[in-house]
Amino acid sequence: MIELIKICKSFKGQKVLDNLDLKIEPEKITVIIGRSGGGKSVLLKHIIGLIKPDSGQVLVDGIDTAKLNDKELNETRKVFGMLFQDAALFDSMTVGENVAFPLKEHTKLSKKEIDKIVEEKLLEVGLKNVTHKMPSELSGGMRKRVGLARAIALNPKIVLFDEPTTGLDPIMCESIDKLIINTQRSTRATFVVISHDIGSTFKIAHKVAMLYEGKIIKTGTPEEIRSSNNPVIKQFINRETAKACQN
Amino acid sequence: MVKCNPMIRLLELAGKPFIIAVEEAGRIMLLLMSATIWMFRAPFRFQLIFKQMEFVGVNSIFVVLITGAFTGMVFALQSYHGFRLFGGESLVGSTVALGMTRELGPVFTALMVTGRVGSAMTAEIGTMKVTEQIDALHTMSVNPIHYLVMPRIVAAILMLPVLTVVSDFIGILGGYFVGVELLKINSGIFVAKIVEYVELEDIFNGLIKAACFGLILSLIGCYKGINTAGGAEGVGKATTQSVVLSSITIFISDYFLTSFMF
Numbered sequence: 001m002i003e004l005i006k007i008c009k010s011f012k013g014q015k016v017l018d019n020l021d022l023k024i025e026p027e028k029i030t031v032i033i034g035r036s037g038g039g040k041s042v043l044l045k046h047i048i049g050l051i052k053p054d055s056g057q058v059l060v061d062g063i064d065t066a067k068l069n070d071k072e073l074n075e076t077r078k079v080f081g082m083l084f085q086d087a088a089l090f091d092s093m094t095v096g097e098n099v100a101f102p103l104k105e106h107t108k109l110s111k112k113e114i115d116k117i118v119e120e121k122l123l124e125v126g127l128k129n130v131t132h133k134m135p136s137e138l139s140g141g142m143r144k145r146v147g148l149a150r151a152i153a154l155n156p157k158i159v160l161f162d163e164p165t166t167g168l169d170p171i172m173c174e175s176i177d178k179l180i181i182n183t184q185r186s187t188r189a190t191f192v193v194i195s196h197d198i199g200s201t202f203k204i205a206h207k208v209a210m211l212y213e214g215k216i217i218k219t220g221t222p223e224e225i226r227s228s229n230n231p232v233i234k235q236f237i238n239r240e241t242a243k244a245c246q247n
Numbered sequence: 248m249v250k251c252n253p254m255i256r257l258l259e260l261a262g263k264p265f266i267i268a269v270e271e272a273g274r275i276m277l278l279l280m281s282a283t284i285w286m287f288r289a290p291f292r293f294q295l296i297f298k299q300m301e302f303v304g305v306n307s308i309f310v311v312l313i314t315g316a317f318t319g320m321v322f323a324l325q326s327y328h329g330f331r332l333f334g335g336e337s338l339v340g341s342t343v344a345l346g347m348t349r350e351l352g353p354v355f356t357a358l359m360v361t362g363r364v365g366s367a368m369t370a371e372i373g374t375m376k377v378t379e380q381i382d383a384l385h386t387m388s389v390n391p392i393h394y395l396v397m398p399r400i401v402a403a404i405l406m407l408p409v410l411t412v413v414s415d416f417i418g419i420l421g422g423y424f425v426g427v428e429l430l431k432i433n434s435g436i437f438v439a440k441i442v443e444y445v446e447l448e449d450i451f452n453g454l455i456k457a458a459c460f461g462l463i464l465s466l467i468g469c470y471k472g473i474n475t476a477g478g479a480e481g482v483g484k485a486t487t488q489s490v491v492l493s494s495i496t497i498f499i500s501d502y503f504l505t506s507f508m509f
């Protein structure tokens with residue numbers, strides 16, 4: 001279980017997270033929604049310890065990650081996978097090497113076995129014949145999907161997705177949503193997804209958390225969020241749905 | 248606000264760059280320490296080290312050959328004109344050889360490699376920093392110092408002496424060509440004086456210098472890369488800073504190494 005307690009974080013005087021509390025249930029898909037620039041990516045990076053809070057605690061299975069040294073933090077991170085908003089692929093490696101990277105580093109699988117998993121994972125995200133391409137030769141959406149394949153390559157216990165479907169066409173969105181649902185179902189992992197897309201949020205989420213002005217103002221099931229009377233949430237959902245319709 | 252004493256303000260202004268420099272030196276030393284620790288931790292990154300050795304060494308051979316050859320040649324030419332004034336032309340060979348092995352070989356090689364390799368280290372690691380690839384390494388439980396910094400430092404320390412030997416050799420050869428072929432110094436004397444005056448220790452000390460310079464340029468290259476911020480512009484800035492700081496540090500440390508060794 002992941003628990004964020006009274007997290008405060010400012011960058012050069014700009015308060016991004018303000019006494020934020022959030023409990024993320026294990027073996028569920030939690031989707032975090034909120035405005036652009038609202039601190040969602042910053043929040044996600046707190047969970048995996050890339051950013052340390054100014055104050056407050058991040059507990060992963062009861063362990064405060066801010067108190068760990070580098071070595072212990074590395075151990076903790078082995079249960080994590082993360083998809084970055086801009087994919088963050090290693091641009092000196094091919095697509096195949098990118099997806100193989102966590103497998104090479106943390107398993108004793110043979111090259112053949114790794115190649116097979118890489119091929120499978122790339123197929124799962126709808127990519128064929130890209131194994132030998134460099135990331136710079138791919139489109140933004142393709143890079144994102146490679147990042148997704150890399151994040152789930154080790155079947156980690158906890159996976160963090162920063163806007164997995166942004167920049168993809170509706171059909172691809174749909175299949176990535178399905179991939180997320182199916183992967184979670186089969187691995188029973190804890191998924192934390194950041195999303196802008198209300199439609200897919202309600203489709204994949206077991207729990208939805210709304211980030212607003214540095215705080216989580218509401219967590220609940222998709223139904224609870226949909227029927228919320230909170231004007232901020234109402235406005236957010238309605239406007240996002242309106243936008244989704246336009247597209 | 249209390250109005251500050253102008254003297255204190257002045258001291259503050261003068262002292263600030265100094266404090267920043269000391270702080271930075273401290274952080275560079277910390278990076279060195281942690282890279283050293285990672286050198287002895289499994290998994291041993293031989294493959295990455297070899298790849299970097301190729302990058303540092305093989306790819307620099309050409310520039311090192313050119314600079315080495317012409318340094319030796321011009322050195323022979325200049326010293327010939329000097330020595331001729333008192334009939335000491337026979338000393339040209341040993342002068343070139345001593346100059347190359349003790350100073351010019353190691354220093355010029357290090358400067359060329361700084362421009363070619365140190366800058367590339369900063370640019371590469373800096374780009375990885377600003378595009379979150381370093382963060383990605385962290386999330387995959389791979390320490391960037393272990394994966395990126397340590398192999399580069401080891402490779403540079405190992406390869407700089409090799410490149411310097413090449414530079415020494417080609418420089419002396421260039422000196423021989425100018426001295427013997429162009430300026431008609433007797434080739435037997437030219438070589439005999441080299442053998443007479445150049446000790447193994449001269450060559451060896453030059454190589455120790457080269458290894459130190461390799462450490463300096465890779466350490467600073469990696470440090471500037473890892474601390475890059477601010478997008479593509481930041482990468483450019485960091486790269487320039489890395490080359491300037493490495494070059495200055497190489498010159499300064501050359502003086503102190505020389506005063507200790509010779």
Ligand SMILES: Nc1ncnc2c1ncn2[C@@H]1O[C@H](COP(=O)(O)OP(=O)(O)OP(=O)(O)O)[C@@H](O)[C@H]1O
Pocket residue numbers: 011016034035036037038039040041042043085
């Ligand atoms: N490393 C950093 N240094 C300084 N400021 C930062 C840093 N990272 C994030 N910020 C600031 O924190 C705020 C939140 O950024 P964040 O990336 O978390 O937004 P977001 O909710 O993910 O937005 P989007 O949906 O557009 O991705 C922004 O105002 C940003 O300027």
Ligand SMILES: [Mg+2]
Pocket residue numbers: 040041042085162
């Ligand atoms: Mg974001």
